[in-house]
Amino acid sequence: MLVGAVTVLVGFLSRCSDRKADPADPRGSAFAEAASCARCHKSIYDAYATTAHAHSSAVASAGTVKGRFSAPDNIFHFAGRADVVMEQQGEELFQVLKSDGKEQGRFPFDVVFGSGRKAQTFLYWKGGQYFQLPVSWFVPADNWANSPGFPADHPKFDRLIPSTCFGCHSSMVKVREETKGITVTEQFARREMIGGIDCQRCHGPAAEHVAFHTENPAEKAARFITRIDTLNRVQRLDMCALCHSGLKPMYKPAFAFKPGDALSDFVIPTVPFRKKPDQLDVHGNQLQLLAASQCFLQSQTMNCSTCHNPHVTERTSMQTFSQRCMTCHQPGSPQFCKHTGKPKGVLQQNCIDCHMPALPSGAITLLTNGEQSPTPDSVRTHLIDVYADVVKKLP
Numbered sequence: 001m002l003v004g005a006v007t008v009l010v011g012f013l014s015r016c017s018d019r020k021a022d023p024a025d026p027r028g029s030a031f032a033e034a035a036s037c038a039r040c041h042k043s044i045y046d047a048y049a050t051t052a053h054a055h056s057s058a059v060a061s062a063g064t065v066k067g068r069f070s071a072p073d074n075i076f077h078f079a080g081r082a083d084v085v086m087e088q089q090g091e092e093l094f095q096v097l098k099s100d101g102k103e104q105g106r107f108p109f110d111v112v113f114g115s116g117r118k119a120q121t122f123l124y125w126k127g128g129q130y131f132q133l134p135v136s137w138f139v140p141a142d143n144w145a146n147s148p149g150f151p152a153d154h155p156k157f158d159r160l161i162p163s164t165c166f167g168c169h170s171s172m173v174k175v176r177e178e179t180k181g182i183t184v185t186e187q188f189a190r191r192e193m194i195g196g197i198d199c200q201r202c203h204g205p206a207a208e209h210v211a212f213h214t215e216n217p218a219e220k221a222a223r224f225i226t227r228i229d230t231l232n233r234v235q236r237l238d239m240c241a242l243c244h245s246g247l248k249p250m251y252k253p254a255f256a257f258k259p260g261d262a263l264s265d266f267v268i269p270t271v272p273f274r275k276k277p278d279q280l281d282v283h284g285n286q287l288q289l290l291a292a293s294q295c296f297l298q299s300q301t302m303n304c305s306t307c308h309n310p311h312v313t314e315r316t317s318m319q320t321f322s323q324r325c326m327t328c329h330q331p332g333s334p335q336f337c338k339h340t341g342k343p344k345g346v347l348q349q350n351c352i353d354c355h356m357p358a359l360p361s362g363a364i365t366l367l368t369n370g371e372q373s374p375t376p377d378s379v380r381t382h383l384i385d386v387y388a389d390v391v392k393k394l395p
């Protein structure tokens, strides 16, 4: 009995000392230091580092902000008399408010949201709070644009950004809640965050896993980590739906979610939770659109991983995605495409642009510099269907 107790104690101590080998993670002792995964999962780690998830947010710097800071490409004119000028001063970047050419104020870029795949928007910090800057970078236009939902006639500097934005776009943000009277205000420390979505956002806290496998290098079966293939379909969908089912009020912060958890324990039900597909839009409503598709309804198995490998960047490869369609819709079978307007070989190249076209978003529109009417961001719909009008317009 005594021997048993000693072994447990030694095991415990050696695990503690091993854990010290990795610098502490700011999320707490349940989390391994983010880069530690590279020691044993190098190929996944390296491939993942190039994905949009890995760069979904960052501390602002000349390296992470995509837009141009030199004249004449750095001025955004509002319909009124104000201009916002993007300036670099040493290491710092600013949006400078000018009216009739005179400087009225300068606001630092503190945090970047968006990998630069489509758009980046920026936050500045003041008095413990984050505010969105009025000018964003819009990739399809290769230009600065007014931030989505912001007025076109004057620059707005007072849109407060809550921690919920960080909950979908980052791996940690430090929040202190301050009570003033009856209202609770979130207080942030400037630039204190873990930018990007890291391994432990999807796989959960992994300090035990790292400690165990470091001590037991011969063990080939995963321990102290949720095995994704033991999860049911809803649990697998919820892992992605946490961030890909649109903006929603939550009981608990998204940061607390672990694989296997039920999203319904996090989200405050709203009526109607499931809107009609044609009323859905980005921000990130892939789940609801997919769930309304016949492929999803009739296959019983389809989930996000049926088509997406979350560890790699595949977004330009329509051929790769079409192969995944053909695992169910095999060429030559009655399940294959019924379209007769194109040869079979051509149909096999790109199912996507006909059945999941990129459609303009009603929710996200940006007014680019010098334009009178806003340009919608276009989003790949996840309502898999026949889009006869879209097909007619294709060459």
Ligand code: HEC
Residues within 6 Å of the ligand: 032, 033, 034, 036, 037, 038, 039, 040, 041, 199, 200, 203, 206, 207, 209, 210, 213, 214, 219, 220, 221, 222, 223, 225, 226, 227, 228, 229
């Ligand atoms: C000391 C080695 C080691 C380190 C460090 C390590 N792992 Fe692992 N991990 C393993 C081994 C061994 C397996 C089982 C074989 C496999 O699936 O690759 C595994 C499997 C996994 C699995 C697969 C679970 C499944 O679905 O089968 C995940 C997820 C995982 N690790 C995540 C992580 C994360 C996240 C980190 C960093 C925080 C990490 N690992 C760090 C050794 C390690």
Ligand code: HEC
Residues within 6 Å of the ligand: 051, 052, 053, 055, 056, 057, 113, 114, 115, 116, 117, 118, 167, 168, 169, 170, 197, 201, 202, 239, 240, 241, 242, 243, 244, 304, 305, 308, 310, 313, 314, 315
């Ligand atoms: C913590 C929140 C979060 C979780 C969990 C999450 N995503 Fe994302 N995802 C995002 C954000 C934010 C973006 C936008 C990244 C950007 O470009 O800035 C994104 C982008 C994507 C993209 C587009 C990337 C590209 O290269 O075109 C795909 C595909 C995607 N996610 C799939 C998934 C799948 C599949 C899962 C579940 C396995 C998942 N996501 C889980 C937040 C999340």
Ligand code: HEC
Residues within 6 Å of the ligand: 037, 041, 044, 045, 046, 048, 049, 053, 197, 198, 199, 200, 201, 202, 203, 228, 229, 305, 310, 311
């Ligand atoms: C966006 C969510 C997401 C992120 C971020 C993510 N994973 Fe995964 N991971 C998954 C999903 C989903 C699966 C199951 C894949 C499947 O079944 O096709 C998986 C499977 C795995 C596996 C086991 C299967 C395999 O491919 O070997 C390992 C190991 C793993 N992940 C490690 C990592 C590491 C290391 C990182 C960070 C570099 C990471 N994951 C980041 C969602 C994610």
Ligand code: HEC
Residues within 6 Å of the ligand: 113, 114, 115, 116, 117, 118, 119, 120, 121, 132, 161, 162, 164, 165, 166, 167, 168, 169, 242, 243, 244, 245, 246, 247, 248, 282, 283, 284, 285, 286, 379
């Ligand atoms: C519920 C999760 C969620 C919340 C909350 C959220 N986002 Fe997002 N955001 C996403 C996802 C998912 C994407 C990828 C969108 C897509 O392609 O459908 C995205 C995309 C973006 C992009 C464009 C990045 C790109 O290149 O595609 C920006 C900028 C952005 N979000 C800013 C914000 C801001 C600012 C807030 C807070 C006001 C916020 N987001 C809150 C999930 C979220």
Ligand code: HEC
Residues within 6 Å of the ligand: 294, 295, 296, 298, 299, 301, 302, 306, 321, 322, 324, 325, 326, 327, 328, 329, 335, 351, 352, 355, 356, 384, 385, 386
């Ligand atoms: C997991 C299996 C599976 C995958 C993968 C899959 N589908 Fe389906 N799909 C089905 C099933 C089952 C149906 C319903 C029966 C049928 O129409 O064949 C369906 C129906 C459809 C329909 C008819 C829709 C309607 O409303 O009548 C289209 C179009 C379609 N799929 C296209 C695609 C495309 C494009 C992809 C790849 C992006 C894809 N499917 C991937 C299983 C799948």
Ligand code: HEC
Residues within 6 Å of the ligand: 237, 240, 241, 244, 286, 287, 290, 302, 303, 304, 305, 306, 307, 308, 314, 315, 316, 321, 324, 352, 356, 378, 379, 380, 381, 382
């Ligand atoms: C039947 C195949 C299929 C399934 C299932 C699927 N996707 Fe996609 N998804 C695609 C294709 C094809 C694209 C277009 C290529 C790209 O942009 O990555 C795409 C694009 C995306 C994008 C980028 C959209 C944009 O325009 O910004 C996100 C985000 C995404 N998927 C998330 C998800 C999530 C989350 C799930 C699960 C709820 C999911 N997908 C399920 C095929 C699929």
Ligand code: HEC
Residues within 6 Å of the ligand: 322, 325, 326, 329, 335, 336, 337, 338, 339, 340, 341, 342, 346, 347, 348, 349, 350, 351, 352, 354, 355, 386, 387, 388, 391, 394
């Ligand atoms: C050039 C556009 C185009 C391409 C490429 C294409 N389809 Fe289709 N597909 C259509 C149209 C249009 C229809 C409706 C039948 C018609 O009117 O010709 C259709 C019908 C279908 C149907 C039957 C839907 C029903 O109503 O029963 C399925 C399933 C399908 N396609 C799957 C696929 C898959 C999988 C691929 C890729 C291997 C693919 N399609 C490639 C345009 C296309």
